């Protein structure tokens with residue numbers, strides 16, 4: 001279950017992102033951007049996150065995940081498109097030499113602190 005490693009990373013990055021000088025900070029919402037190809041299962045990640053965030057400012061944080069579609073760029077004709085099926089070939093010139101633009105990212109977009 002690779003969600004455990006991802007949750008560890010997210011908690012670490014989020015804690016670093018909390019501005020200094022706040023007394024007992026508490027994160028309410030953690031906004032995430034996750035590519036559809038990152039193969040993250042939402043309920044596994046939520047589950048792992050709850051375990052790892054225990055006794056941290058993220059303990060009660062809710063994960064708000066925005067799943068990012070897979071987009072590719074063809075290196076031959078420079079077209080970009082969104083992938084909906086398992087075909088990784090350019091629909092315009094049928095070339096297979098493509099570059100992935102989005103779809104694998106796992107990022108924190110922002111975090112929202114609770115006002116005490």
Ligand SMILES: [Zn+2]
Nearest residue numbers: 074077090093
């Ligand atoms: Zn092409």
